[in-house]
Amino acid sequence: MSKRQDPPVRPADDGGGRRARTVSRLWSRALATAAGTFVFGCLYFFVRQSVKEGVWYFDLTLVNKALGTTSLVMIALSMALTGIAFFAGRGSRLLTFRRHHGLVGFWIGLAHGAVNHLVLPATGLRPEEKAETLPADATGLAALVIFGFLAIISLAEVKGFIGGQAWRRILRYGGYAGLVLATAHAALLKWGSWENFVRTFDPAMPSLSLPAALIAAAAVLLRLAMALAMRRRARG
Template sequence: MATGTFAEKHNKITAKITQPNDNRYWVNTILFSFVLVFLLAAYQTVKGIRLDVYQLNIVFSFTGMYLIGLSFALSGLTYFWNFVDTKVVYRKYLGLVGFYYVFSHSLFSLVNYLLIPSAPQPSFDLEYNWRVGEMLISNSWAFLSALASLGIFAYMTIISNKYSMLELGGLMWRKQLRYLGYFAYALIVIHFGLKRFNVWTNWLSEPNGLPPHSLILMVFVILVFVLRIALYFHQKRKKSI
């Protein structure tokens, strides 16, 4: 269990890493992402879903969501559980590789949205309406939330370097990465939540076979936010003692 502030904890962790190896972190993160792609593709295949280019695009988006979520979660995981301490150095790499997967998904989707009016998926029709309970919500909201999220993550990618940290100041730099990051992550939830809500409720009301992987991803996302909230209140309680 953690003691002290997160900054103190982080300094102790980084002090353990005597020989940081940037190339090794990149390679390990990319290889880990390949494993995720394989597992997600295998899951979809086991569910009987044909793995075409559209499904691969979804797999890429899920992979990006998991990587970005793990990047966020490492702060809480290393704070509460010492056995993952040295993995905190992977936050940057998980976040950046996750963004590249999300960006590739976005490029493919943007082409279908704007350049292929006969794209075979309602996901790419801005005039399509998604049913969420008793409401019908325009697909344009899903599109705009994804666009805003992509813009925020692109900005975060641009400032993920020592030069930006020095220019903005360490405290402001960390705050921007944290708060903008979680806000962008929530926007992605709106993006895929609107599209998958009906699928989730149908499966939850009549479970049949494996759950939609988007539902598993949603549970993961909730846990990421819960961990961040737990970290916030734990630090706040320690300050008041």
């Protein structure tokens, strides 16, 4: 007579594996969004160069422009998700994407700065040089410093050290300050191009930094609208 075999005992799932998979998905989506934005930016600047100058060519200067645009878009999306979640009633689901989109945007911003100031000069290519280059570099550097600080602050260990309320306040105000500086960096470099497009629509394709800056401005306005809505709710 054969003995009855008990089913194998499975180790209890402590949630660690599930959490790791969730974090992996968040990173994957942020990286996929950044990759799609970057590829679109490269193609857009490539075509725009032909429309603007009548010549088809692709070099690292276009890659650098796509990096800068992608960084601004990713950080703006990260900041806009708070207001979108609030008004769309999606709760914490959308909020989980903020940190990963913001960090990816920061890393791409670092790459943009490195390519602009190190790689392009080393290869004999010249980044855009205008009278506003120095203040543009200053605002860009200030934005990177702020976002680098926020990247450290975003760690869970730091949150436990400084307290949740102060942690959220630092990330909120620091994030919007950095976003404003990053947008100012783009505006100082490209304001003439933006103004020319609005007046003449020539060339037919605007610099991609213009819609990127509009996305950033929308993120700030969305946050202001959210603050007003919360104040009205508090007053009843």
